[in-house]
Amino acid sequence: MKNRTASYVVQYELLTTTRDRKSLEKKFNSAKSIYNACLNECLKRLDRLKKNDEYSSLLKEKSSKKRNRKLKEIELSLNYSEYDMHKYVKDIRKLYSKHIGSLEAQKLATRSFQTAEKLHYHIADKVNFKNRYSDMSVENKSNNTGLRLKDNIVLWNDLKLKIKEKRNDIYNIQSRNDKTKYIRILKKKIRRKTRYFIQVIKEGIPPKKRNYGQETVGLDIGTSSVAIVSDSCVKLEKLSNTENEYKKLRRLDRKLERSKRINNPKNYNDDGTVKKGSKRWIYSNRYIKLKQKRKDLYRKLASKRKEYQEILANKIISLGVDIKVETMRFNALQKRAKETTINKKNGKINKKKRFGKSLINNSPSQLLTIIDRKLHYVGSYLKRIDTFEVKASQFNHKTKEFVKKKLSQRWNVIDNIKIQRDLYSAFLIQNVCDDLKSINVNLCNEKYDKFVNLHDIEINRLKETKEMRWLIA
Structure with missing residues (x-):
């Protein structure tokens, strides 16, 4: 063994x-x-x-x-x-x-x-x-x-x-x-x-750097953001801080493509597509240097993203080590859509791409892996709730009903109060029962007023800083 x-x-x-x-x-x-x-x-x-x-x-x-x-x-x-x-x-x-x-x-x-x-x-x-x-x-x-x-x-x-x-x-x-x-x-x-x-x-386990909280934490993780809810904290955070770096990467990709086409004109058809079959490619010294530069930029992005997520994981664990999150299949989200749909506004066929690019750029699964690794050091683990049983994005704890919503619908209206959808889902996940299959409605009712106050503070912060405007529009 x-x-x-x-x-x-x-x-x-x-x-x-x-x-x-x-x-x-x-x-x-x-x-x-x-x-x-x-x-x-x-x-x-x-x-x-x-x-x-x-x-x-x-x-x-x-x-x-x-x-x-x-x-x-x-x-x-x-x-x-x-x-x-x-x-x-x-x-x-x-x-x-x-x-x-x-x-x-x-x-x-x-x-x-x-x-x-x-x-x-x-x-x-x-x-x-x-x-x-x-x-x-x-x-x-x-x-x-x-x-x-x-x-x-x-x-x-x-x-x-x-x-x-x-x-x-x-x-x-x-x-x-x-x-x-x-x-x-x-x-x-x-x-x-x-x-x-x-x-x-x-x-063994690594030397302890910080104290850990005692609260129950609910996470609602998406492809580009994570909603965090505990008894004392309500936050909506980005999954990475690298969004401004991808312009450089796109420019480098275009430079590489131009260099490749100039040095290998025989490998392309008249319409610009690559010829089929085996080909011999010639790469200039400039192309090789650009490729090394591109590789270094990818390294920087990965390093910067991981450092950001390590810090974010520490913030989450500082609230508590009883952390719950929905079970997500990220590899399914990156697949192309199967059905062909038509845009009602212009009559054009919609693109079949889904969340592949967002997942590559933000690595939500990496954050969950980091949190789980850190929890194991203190004898705990990341609790994954049953997504199909709980249905946190559809449930209303006041009416006890499940209502399906479109992905573009970012707000829930509960007792005439607008609540951001991701934060509300994280609140419900926080109050999931020990079986990880049902929501404790009584606990939701007890904590709801305090949650609304912290929710409003966070929404005002996001509006002032103009961060993640697409989630609070």
Whole structure:
């Protein structure tokens, strides 16, 4: 059995010389080669598995223990398993034994198998091999041999690398008391400069930074905003602070497309569409630099968004650790609409795109993952209510009736008082019973007057700051 103890990550930057960087590049290139070779072999074995007649017929049967056991037996007979990849990587590692240890190679083999499994279970449509521009990470299985951290120095075969520590960082000082499970070394391209980091995976829970509240918190999460309601707080917050950065990205995309078309005129039809079939693409040095700039911008956006959501999660947990949220299938929201509809105003066919772009830009699922991770540190978890039973967006606690509303309808009218729809849903979610399937109407009636007062304060704040005007219009 694998070790399932609690763990957390502490990250440091590495201090490197020119010689160190050359040696690290050789190691990362070796790691990429091993990963690509393992992934290629995984895909070959997966292809053989899919072509197996018995396996294909079993997949069509109803899921059962007997059927699943047979599927596993066929997979093992065709050497398609994580441990078979560990055997396969032994011979490949011999070519790179100066740079990559046996346990590190096994981890790369595991990663390649997990990538192939995404294709196997239709989680991904395609998989990518690592090229020379790809970021890469290498990790060990333990902190005893090979890549390891000892006395604040990273040891990796012939390399000895010091870590860059912040002075008087109490969090890092306290984390030293916990056992190091293993370390991971990363290569990142930041502002066209290659930098190296280590992530130290520690055993236990992270040092406590702040106090946690005792209130029950209800969250109504959307594709671009989250409504937060507790006994002392009513807030409507954005899910990210990166909306102004996407103009730069669009300009870069247009520059890249122009450069690509100028250098490859034979690959396009007269109407501007790309010709079918295999083609040879020529990329200019300017195109490569622009692509690296675009990649760095995506890195900034992801980093900025995650930092914002970490802070937002801390604010939510400071209210209380009993947090409830609707069960949402975000992957369903990003799919295109199936039905073709016509716009009544102009008679044109409506676009079938839905919330894909908003989900990519705002990452609502990431916020919930962060909250759940932080709650586990204090022995709690994110409670997901039954969306179809509760129907928070339709329920009126005064009349006890369910009324369907259009997505464009942003306000509820309750006792002649206008209440913002998302905030009211979060209020109802806060007062869901312990079974997570029904709303406690008596509790709603007790807390409603205070909620309305806090609601009005928040709406006035949003009107003054002109934030999220589309939600309060």
